Amino acid sequence: MLGDLKDPGAYQAPLEISGRDPGLLVDLLRTMMLSRMVEEHLADQRREGTIGGPVHLGIGQEAIAAGVSQFLRSSDRVFGAHRSHYHALALGTDFKALFAEILGKETGLSKGMGGSMHLWDEPRGFYGSVPIVGGTVPLAVGAALAAKLQASDAISVSYLGDGACEEGVVHESLNLARVLDAPTVFVVENNLFSSHMHISLRQPSDSTARFAVAHEIPFEVVDGNDVLAVADAAGRLIEQARSGGGPGFLEAVTYRWLGHVDWRADIDVGVARSESDLKQWRLRDPIARLRAALEAVGQWSPEEDKELERELSESIEEAWSQAMDDPWPSDEALLKYVYSSEGGA
Ligand SMILES: Cc1ncc(C[n+]2csc(CCOP(=O)(O)OP(=O)(O)O)c2C)c(N)n1
Ligand SMILES: [Mg+2]
Numbered sequence: 001m002l003g004d005l006k007d008p009g010a011y012q013a014p015l016e017i018s019g020r021d022p023g024l025l026v027d028l029l030r031t032m033m034l035s036r037m038v039e040e041h042l043a044d045q046r047r048e049g050t051i052g053g054p055v056h057l058g059i060g061q062e063a064i065a066a067g068v069s070q071f072l073r074s075s076d077r078v079f080g081a082h083r084s085h086y087h088a089l090a091l092g093t094d095f096k097a098l099f100a101e102i103l104g105k106e107t108g109l110s111k112g113m114g115g116s117m118h119l120w121d122e123p124r125g126f127y128g129s130v131p132i133v134g135g136t137v138p139l140a141v142g143a144a145l146a147a148k149l150q151a152s153d154a155i156s157v158s159y160l161g162d163g164a165c166e167e168g169v170v171h172e173s174l175n176l177a178r179v180l181d182a183p184t185v186f187v188v189e190n191n192l193f194s195s196h197m198h199i200s201l202r203q204p205s206d207s208t209a210r211f212a213v214a215h216e217i218p219f220e221v222v223d224g225n226d227v228l229a230v231a232d233a234a235g236r237l238i239e240q241a242r243s244g245g246g247p248g249f250l251e252a253v254t255y256r257w258l259g260h261v262d263w264r265a266d267i268d269v270g271v272a273r274s275e276s277d278l279k280q281w282r283l284r285d286p287i288a289r290l291r292a293a294l295e296a297v298g299q300w301s302p303e304e305d306k307e308l309e310r311e312l313s314e315s316i317e318e319a320w321s322q323a324m325d326d327p328w329p330s331d332e333a334l335l336k337y338v339y340s341s342e343g344g345a
Contacts, residue, residue, distance in 0.1 A: 002221070006192060008255065009284075011223050011225060011289075014292035014293035014296060015293040026294070028227050031066040031090055033312060034089060035058070035066070038085065038086075038095050038098070039059050039085060040059065043262070043263035050324075053115045055085075056117070060257035060285070061255070062286055063227035064230055065086045065090035067229075067230030068238075069090040073154070075152065076154050076156065077127045078091060078126050078159070079139055080159045081129055081133065081159065082133070084119055084159065085116070091125055093126060095319050096322055098119070099320050099323035100112065101115065103324065104329075105327065105328060106333065107326045111329060113334070133163060133167055134160065134167030136160075137158050140157065140173070140186075141158075141182050143184075144177070147183060148183060155241040156182075156183065157184070157238075161188070162188060162190040164188075165188065165203075171214075174247070175215050184241065185238055185247065185249075186217075188250065188252065190207070190208055190251055191256050192206070192255060193260070193273065196260060196273075197271075201272060207251060209251045211249075219249035219250070220248075221251045222251070223252075224252030224253045225255075226286065228290075236248075237249070254286075
C-alpha cells in the first residue's frame with residue numbers, strides 16, 4: 001500500500017538538497033519549468049480553439065521525466081503513451097517541433113501525421129508514444145531485447161500509468177522482460193487516476209509495485225513529486241539494467257493537476273476527485289519544492305526565477321508563432337507516410 005505517499009499534505013516541504021550539485025539542481029528546475037510552461041501554453045491554446053485535437057497534459061507530474069532522463073543517453077529507447085509531451089521534452093526534444101506536430105504541420109515530430117499522442121524523436125532516443133493504453137510497453141521490451149542482442153549497453157524506458165497496469169499486455173511484458181533479462185526500466189506514473197476513476201475503484205490495492213513482485217523484478221516506490229527521490233531511484237535501476245542486471249520497476253506517486261484531457265481542472269471533480277485533494281496536491285508542487293530548497297540556501301533567487309521564466313516564455317512564444325506559420329503537409333505526404341511504408345516516417 002502507498003501509505004502517506006498518496007497523502008499530498010505529507011510531502012509539501014522543500015526538498016532536502018544538502019550535498020547535491022547546485023548546477024544539476026538548477027538544470028532539473030529548468031527542465032521542469034520548461035515542461036510546465038510549454039504545457040500551460042498548450043492548455044491556453046486548446047481553450048482558445050487554436051489546437052484542433054485533444055491534449056493530455058502532465059502538469060504537476062514533471063519531476064518524473066526530469067529525474068529519469070538525467071541518466072538517459074540518446075542511444076537509449078524511450079516509449080511513452082497518451083500523456084507524453086513532457087517525456088520527450090525532458091530528453092531535449094525541440095518544443096517548436098512538438099508544437100508543429102500538435103498543430104498538424106509538416107515540420108512536426110511525426111511530420112504532422114500524428115498530433116499530440118503520436119510523438120517521435122529518434123535522435124533524442126524517443127521511440128514513440130501512442131494512445132493505445134499499454135500499447136508501447138511490449139515495444140519497449142522488444143527494443144531492450146534488441147539492444148541486448150546487439151551487445152550494446154542501451155536500455156529502454158517504458159512510461160506507463162496506473163491505469164495501463166490493468167492491461168494484460170503489461171503483465172506479459174513484465175514477465176517477458178524478466179525471463180529474457182531485457183534491460184527495460186518500467187516507470188509507472190501512479191497519479192491515482194485512470195481517466196475519471198480513482199485507483200480504489202479499479203484495483204484491490206493502490207500500489208502497482210506488487211506487479212513487479214509478481215514478476216520478480218527489482219522495484220522502488222517513490223514520491224513522484226520529488227525530483228531527487230525519482231532521480232536517485234531511477235539512477236539505480238537504470239545502472240542495473242545497463243550493466244546486465246535486467247529489468248527494473250519504478251513506481252512514482254504523483255497527481256495530475258488538470259482533468260484527464262485538455263485545459264480544465266474541474267472535469268474530474270465530483271466524479272471521484274475532490275477539490276480539496278487537488279488543492280493539497282497543488283501545494284505538493286514538484287517545482288515549488290525544489291525552487292524553495294534552492295532559495296533557502298542562496299543557490300537561486302526570485303530575480304533569477306523571473307528571468308528564467310521570461311526567457312522561457314519568450315522562446316515558447318517564438319516557437320509557437322513559427323509553428324503556426326509552418327506549412328501543412330501535402331496530400332502526397334499523407335499517402336506516402338500514412339498509407340504506405342514506402343517513404344518511411
Ligand atoms: C486500450 C485502451 N483502452 C482504453 C483507452 C481509453 N483511455 C485513454 S487514457 C486512459 C486512462 C489511462 O490511465 P493511466 O494509464 O493511469 O494514465 P494517465 O491518464 O493517468 O496518465 C484510458 C482508459 C485507450 N486509449 N486504450
Ligand atoms: Mg493514471
